[in-house]
Amino acid sequence: MGRSFRRAMWAGVVAALAVAAVPVTAAFGAGNLTTSFTSTSDWGSGHEVRVTVTNGTDAPVSTWRVEFDLPSGTTVSSFWDADVTRSGNRYTAVKKSWAGAIAPGASFSWGYVGTGGYRAPSNCTVNGAACGGGGTPNPTTTPPTTTPTTNPPTTPPTTNPPPPGDQKVVGYFAQWGVYARNYHVRNIHTSGSASKLTHIMYAFGNTTGGRCTIGDSYADYEKAYTAAESVDGVADTWDQPLRGSFNQLRKLKQMYPHIKVIWSFGGWTWSGGFTQAAQNPAAFAESCHNLVEDPRWADVFDGIDIDWEYPNACGLTCDSSGPNAFKNVVSALRSRFGSSALVTAAITADGSNGGKIDAADYAGAINNLNWLMPMTYDYFGAFAAQGPTAPHSPLTSYSGIPQQGFWSDAAIQKLKSKGIPASKLLLGIGFYGRGWTGVTQATPGGTATGAAPGTYEAGIEDYKVLKNTCPATGTIAGTAYAKCGSNWWSYDTPATIGGKMSYAKGQGLGGSFFWELSGDTTNGELISAISNGLR
Template sequence: MLRHNRSRAHLRTLLAAACTAALGVTLLAGAGSASAREESAASAAKVTSVAAPAPQAAPAAAGSKVVGYFTDWGVYERNYHVKNIETSGSADKLTHINYAFGNVTGGKCAIGDAYADYQKTYTADQSVDGTADTWDQPVAGSFNQLRELKKLHPGLKVIWSFGGWSWSGGFGEAAKNPAAFAQSCHDLVEDPRWADVFDGIDIDWEYPNDCGLSCDTSGPDAFKNLISALRTSFGSDLVTAAITADGSDGGKIDSTDYAGAAQYLDWYNPMTYDFFGAFNAQGPTAPHSPLTSYEGIPTEGFNSDAAITKLKGLGIPPAKLLLGIGFYGRGWTGVTQKEPGGTATGAAPGTYEPGIEDYKVLKTSCPANGTVAGTAYAFCGNQWWSYDTPATIAGKMDYKNQQGLGGTFLWELSGDTSNGELIKAVN
C-alpha cells in the first residue's frame, strides 16, 4: 500500500537522475488568490510605512499557511485516519490538507484508491463526528471523514493532490492536451458526490522535462501550459503544485518554466527534504533536509535555502513559496562517526522500508544528539539518522518568516506524534 510513498519516490528519483548527470534530488502561483492578494497588500503596506531615512525596508510579511499532506494509503498498515488529524490537535493548526494521491492516466485525472477514498466504512468510534457509516452510504471513506472534519473546522480547506512518484508518468500524456486534462480533473474534483469536500487541486509532477519516473521530455513549456489550463478550468478555486527543490546549477529547477507557471498558481510546495539518504548505501552520511549549506555537504545546492533563493531569483513571489518540512528521518547503519560525512554499510532498518522512519519512532529509538545546517541528526550504536525536531522546526520557521514565505507544508501527517508535537512547533 506504500506505492506512492514519497520517501521511496525520492530514492528512485535520485538514482534515475544520477544516470543523467549528478545525483538527483527532491521532487514535488493563482492568478491572484484572495490570500495571496491580502499578503501582498500587507507586505506593501509594511514597506511603504517605513520612514524615508530608514537604512533598510522591512521584510515582506510572512504567510501563515500550514498545509499537511494526508495519504490515502495511510489508512492501511499505518492505521492513520482522518480522525487522527483531529485527536492529535493537528486540525486546529492546519489551514489546508492535501489529500494524496489521485491518479493521472490516459491523459486524465482519475481516482487513486476507491476503497480508501470513498468506500471504506467507519464505525462510530472510528469516525470524526462519532456517527457510524452505513453500508449503502454513497460517499464513505476518507472523503466523508474529511467532510466531517471540515464541519468541525469551517476555515479548513482540502486540496486533492494528483500524481506523485508512481503516477507522474501520466503527466506526459496529459500535457499533449492540457485543456482536456484540466477538464477531466475539474469534473472529478467537483463530482457532485464530494464537491463540498474539495477546495482545489494540487499537482505533483515528478518531473517535467527531466528524468523522473520516465525521463519525461514534454518541453519546458509543458508544465506552464498544463497549469494555465487548470487555472482556466478551476477558476477561483485553489491550484497549487509540489515541485523539485534542486537548487544546484543546471538542476531540475532549470529544466522547467516554473516562473512562467507561477502566475497561474496560488502557491508552490518546493520539496525541501530528501536531499541525501541511504540510497547512497555507503554514505557519506548527510542530513536529508538541511536548511542551509555547510562545510562538507556532498552536493552544493542541495539545501532548502538554495532552492528558495533560486526560485525567488526567477521572480516567483516569496508569498507563493511554502517551506517543506519532513515528519520523518533518513538513516544509515554500519556508521562509526558521529558527525556528518561518515561511511556506512547500508540503510538503517525502518518500520516500512529500510532507511526511512517516522519522527514519532525516532524521537525515542534514536534521539537527536547533534545539529548541522539547521536540522538535527542522531548517532546511536552504529546507526546515523537525520530528521527535524521541534527545536529545528522553530529555526526553520524563523527562516520562513525572514524570507517572507507564504507558509509551511508538511510531508506527511502520520509521521508526527499522537499529540502533534511537530505541528505545534510549526505554529
C-alpha cells in the same frame, strides 16, 4: 512528494469566523513567574486561548505547573504544547517533555480551545504559589484524581477556530495511511492538528493515460467507518452515498470550517501520466475538473494540487515534454477550474546550477498558481547506500555537503531569483528521518553499508518513532542528526523546525507545508512547532 511510501493553509475563513475578536487578557503572577491568558478568538459557541508563562527571574525555570478553574459551562475541548488534565472545573497544565527551560526574561506559550464564549479563569496558581487573580485552593482538601482530557468528547463542537496569522500551514494526508499505518482523518482531530492546519493535501489521485483518475477507490470513498473510527463518532451506514476518507474529510471541515482540502495528483509513483497530459493540457484539465467536482464529493475539495515529479527531467520515469509543459498544464487547469479554486503545485527543490528547477518554467506558471511547494527534503539518503551520511533536509550549506545546491535556502533563492514572489513559496518539512546502517562516524560525512531498518521501508522512519529510538545527538545546517549503535539518522525536531520557521518568516515566505501527518506524534509536536514558529 517523492515516494508512494512517504511523501510528499489561510486562504480564507468562513464568514462566521471572519470577525476578529479584540484580545482579552487576564494576567496572574506568582513572584516573578507570571502567567497570562489571552483570548485570541471568540465566536460565541467557542473560543481559543493562548496561555503564556513568563520567567521574570534571573535563573532558568526548568519546569512549571499552572492550575486554574474555569467557570461553569466553560470546558477545554482541545489543547496543544502542554499536558493538560481535568478534575471537575479545575485544570492542571504542565510542561511538555520536549520543551526546554524558560530562560530569564523569556516566555513559553501553550493554548487551548474552550466551549462557549471566553470567560476568564480564576484561582490560578503557578508552581503552587497563589496567583493575583484569585484565592488558592483549600489546602485541607484532598487533591482530586485528575482525568486526562486529551481525547475529545464523542460529539465534538461543530465549529473550531483557525490558527492565528495569515501564513499557511499545509499538511499532506497519505491515502494509504488508512491501512498499515492505521492513520485516519479522525487522528487529525484527536491530535490537535486540525486547529493548526490551514490546508490539507489529499495524496494522491492518479494520472493514468494523461487523465486525472481515482487512485484507490476503497480508501477514497468506499471504506465504512465505525463510530470509534469516525471523526464525529457516528458510524457509516451501508446505504449512504459517500464513505471512506472523503466523507471523513467532509465531517472534519464541518468541525473546522477554516480548513481547505486540496486533492493532489501524481507523486513519485503516479507522475508518469503527466507526460501524456502535457500533449493535451485542455483534455487533462477537463478530466481533472470532472473528477474533483464529482457531485458525490464536490463540497469536500477546494481545488487541485499537481505533484509532477519531475517535468522535463527524471524521477521514477523520465519526461522530455519540454520546459513549457508544466506552465501549459497549470494554465489549462486554472482556465478550467476558474479563479476561485485553489491551484497549487509541489515541485523540485534542486537548487543546483542546471538542475531540475532550471528544467521547467516555474516562473511562467506562477500567475496561475496560488502557491508553490518546493520539496526541501530528501536531498540525501540511503538511496546512496554507502553514504556519505548527510542530513536529508539541510536548511543551509555546510562544509563537506555532498552536492552543491542541495539545501533549502539554495532552492528558495533560485526560485526568488526567477521572479517568483516569496509570498507564493512555502518551506517544506519532512515528518520523518532518513538513515544508514554500518556507520562508525557520529558526525555527518561517514561511510555506511546500507539503509537503516525502518518500520515500513528501509532507510526511512517516522519522527514519532525516532524521537524515542534514536534521539538527536547533534545539529548541522539547521536540522538534526543522531547516531544509535551503527545506525545514523537525520530528521527535524521541534527545535530545528522552530529555526526553519524563523527563516521562513525572515524570507517573507507564505508559510510551510509538510509530508505527512501520520509521522507526527499523537499530540502533534511537529505541527505545533510549525504553527507556533510562524506566529
